[in-house]
Amino acid sequence: MNTGFNPHISVDIVVFGFDDNEGLKVLLINRDKDEQKHPARLKLPGSLIIIRERLSDSAQRVLQELTGIKDIYLKQFAVFDNPERLKDGEDLKWLCDSSGIMIERVVTIAYYSLVKLHHYSETELSKAFNARWYNLDDIPDLIFDHNEIIAEGLSVLRKEFLTEPLCFKLLPKKFTMNQLLHISESILGIELDNRNFRKRINRLEYIIPLNEHQKGVAHKPARYYIFDSRKFEFIKRGHTGFII
Amino acid sequence: MNTGFNPHISVDIVVFGFDDNEGLKVLLINRDKDEQKHPARLKLPGSLIIIRERLSDSAQRVLQELTGIKDIYLKQFAVFDNPERLKDGEDLKWLCDSSGIMIERVVTIAYYSLVKLHHYSETELSKAFNARWYNLDDIPDLIFDHNEIIAEGLSVLRKEFLTEPLCFKLLPKKFTMNQLLHISESILGIELDNRNFRKRINRLEYIIPLNEHQKGVAHKPARYYIFDSRKFEFIKRGHTGFII
DNA sequence: ATACTAAACGTAAAAATTACGTTTAGTATA
DNA sequence: TATACTAAACGTAATTTTTACGTTTAGTAT
Numbered sequence: 001m002n003t004g005f006n007p008h009i010s011v012d013i014v015v016f017g018f019d020d021n022e023g024l025k026v027l028l029i030n031r032d033k034d035e036q037k038h039p040a041r042l043k044l045p046g047s048l049i050i051i052r053e054r055l056s057d058s059a060q061r062v063l064q065e066l067t068g069i070k071d072i073y074l075k076q077f078a079v080f081d082n083p084e085r086l087k088d089g090e091d092l093k094w095l096c097d098s099s100g101i102m103i104e105r106v107v108t109i110a111y112y113s114l115v116k117l118h119h120y121s122e123t124e125l126s127k128a129f130n131a132r133w134y135n136l137d138d139i140p141d142l143i144f145d146h147n148e149i150i151a152e153g154l155s156v157l158r159k160e161f162l163t164e165p166l167c168f169k170l171l172p173k174k175f176t177m178n179q180l181l182h183i184s185e186s187i188l189g190i191e192l193d194n195r196n197f198r199k200r201i202n203r204l205e206y207i208i209p210l211n212e213h214q215k216g217v218a219h220k221p222a223r224y225y226i227f228d229s230r231k232f233e234f235i236k237r238g239h240t241g242f243i244i
Numbered sequence: 245m246n247t248g249f250n251p252h253i254s255v256d257i258v259v260f261g262f263d264d265n266e267g268l269k270v271l272l273i274n275r276d277k278d279e280q281k282h283p284a285r286l287k288l289p290g291s292l293i294i295i296r297e298r299l300s301d302s303a304q305r306v307l308q309e310l311t312g313i314k315d316i317y318l319k320q321f322a323v324f325d326n327p328e329r330l331k332d333g334e335d336l337k338w339l340c341d342s343s344g345i346m347i348e349r350v351v352t353i354a355y356y357s358l359v360k361l362h363h364y365s366e367t368e369l370s371k372a373f374n375a376r377w378y379n380l381d382d383i384p385d386l387i388f389d390h391n392e393i394i395a396e397g398l399s400v401l402r403k404e405f406l407t408e409p410l411c412f413k414l415l416p417k418k419f420t421m422n423q424l425l426h427i428s429e430s431i432l433g434i435e436l437d438n439r440n441f442r443k444r445i446n447r448l449e450y451i452i453p454l455n456e457h458q459k460g461v462a463h464k465p466a467r468y469y470i471f472d473s474r475k476f477e478f479i480k481r482g483h484t485g486f487i488i
Numbered sequence: 489a490t491a492c493t494a495a496a497c498g499t500a501a502a503a504a505t506t507a508c509g510t511t512t513a514g515t516a517t518a
Numbered sequence: 519t520a521t522a523c524t525a526a527a528c529g530t531a532a533t534t535t536t537t538a539c540g541t542t543t544a545g546t547a548t
Contacts (some may be wrong), residue, residue, distance in 0.1 A: 006252055006349075009252055009351055014547095050350070051348060051349065054325060054326065055323065076323060078320075079299065079320060079323060079353055080479055081298060081353075082298065083296045083297070083300045083536090104295060105250075107253055107321055107353075109325075109351075119520090157287070163403075171513085176526090177526080177527090178525075179525080181285075193508090195507090195508080195527085195528085195529090196505070196506065196507080196525070198526090199505090200504085200505085203504090213513095214526095216514095217514070217515075218514070218516065218523080218524065218525085219513075219514060219515070219523080219524040219525040219526070220512055220524080220525060220527070221514065221525095222527090223526080223527085232513040293515080313544075333540095391489090406520040421496085422494075422495080422497080423516085436537085437537080437538075438494095439498090439538090439539080440538080440539095442496070443535095444536085447535090457544095460545095461495095461545070461546075462493065462494085462545070462546040463492080463543095463544075463545060463546070464495045464496070464543055465494095465544070466495055467496085
């Protein structure tokens with residue numbers, strides 16, 4: 001039986017969702033989408049790739065199929081290849097049944113992603129996809145090596161966050177200094193000094209202050225800023241790129 | 245015909261070799277190990293993995309089989325998965341012939357490595373393996389997407405070099421400040437100010453000055469230093485790790 | 489003795505970091 | 519209408535790091 005799946009390669013996606021109030025979360029789905037088994041078998045969104053599919057296409061497709069989330073930033077961050085990683089007999093049986101092929105060994109390519117949590121309704125994720133957001137420090141036992149994949153994903157995210165302008169994927173076009181601060185704190189998992197943070201950000205030429213302010217807040221209204229990605233690239237490339 | 249190869253997954257290794265005089269080089273082999281075809285088809289050491297083999301084991305094995313180099317530091321740095329990456333008909337035919345299996349599509353996991361060039365005799369590499377070191381800015385057209393793999397490998401190496409203590413893999417146990425400087429310059433591809441470099445390094449607690457100096461040189465003999473990896477880890481982990 | 493070489497030390501200005509204190513512009517409430 | 523409250527925004531002074539240089543030192547070679 002040829003299902004079109006590549007029996008050796010899968011993708012798994014760690015979707016980090018940011019929420020102003022509650023910080024960073026991860027999206028998990030139920031292994032058995034429609035059943036309400038107890039205990040539930042939770043996992044990352046992921047699946048075998050289609051034979052000749054590009055990995056990034058595969059990741060986008062799988063994510064949409066399993067969670068409805070589409071067209072988002074995805075970053076390949078590691079490969080998990082332990083030949084024993086699918087060792088759990090029951091979960092392996094489920095994988096063979098659900099994919100319709102004999103599984104010998106699967107190498108998975110892991111992606112992480114950053115999304116604005118409020119863009120995706122909890123109710124729809126839950127009802128249509130049996131998917132839910134979990135706090136980072138409250139993640140249950142997952143199938144296969146998915147706990148390890150999340151841990152590594154978070155570690156890479158934190159490293160890349162220091163050199164890549166990732167926070168702007170989680171912010172509206174116009175954002176305040178405090179929003180930027182809170183995201184940085186959530187992702188890095190540390191507290192930052194408000195005043196020193198402002199000073200550091202103000203030196204960055206690619207974060208541009210606007211003459212617009214918050215309205216209707218019960219305190220001094222905050223200024224809005226925008227991120228100029230062209231300026232960022234220009235500076236990052238050491239002024240060697242041509243800006244048309 | 246079951247050759248034991250996984251028809252979908254390969255490893256390729258970018259071996260960077262450092263040489264005090266000539267800087268950074270890359271090890272390339274001939275596609276056709278024993279023939280002296282003209283023009284030669286050059287490539288990175290790499291091959292399909294064995295069905296249930298771990299990727300890192302595979303990389304070590306393949307490297308030893310194709311170049312004789314063994315037990316070295318290898319770092320997974322990227323996945324190359326373009327479904328058209330093996331497009332070249334002649335090279336694809338060679339791959340099918342040499343592996344003995346029908347190739348549909350191969351995703352390759354790329355590793356980079358750092359070795360002391362003088363550890364590997366040019367003659368033996370050349371005679372026994374038809375392998376040669378090439379200067380980074382003098383790399384010919386390679387098969388498949390191997391030029392792209394090298395470019396990406398170098399880019400990742402340069403990034404990781406800034407935060408990981410990679411240079412000590414290229415230095416003898418006891419090294420001089422100038423050796424450290426030259427490696428840094430070679431890898432980063434830029435010139436560094438000798439005096440400011442010394443100052444910066446001297447601040448690092450994990451680079452330890454010895455009371456030993458060069459002998460028999462026609463100038464002020466240089467002090468030797470050693471790298472204390474335990475101290476480095478201790479400091480890097482933010483003093484939270486237990487040192488027994 | 490003198491020249492030569494790379495190693496090693498030094499210095500002063502500028503920039504960035506750190507650890508704090510103070511003022512400001514708005515809403516809420518008494 | 520005055521006062522309280524809140525987060526935003528500005529400020530400062532000490533310390534550390536970076537940058538761009540100049541000078542001295544310890545050896546061999548001639």
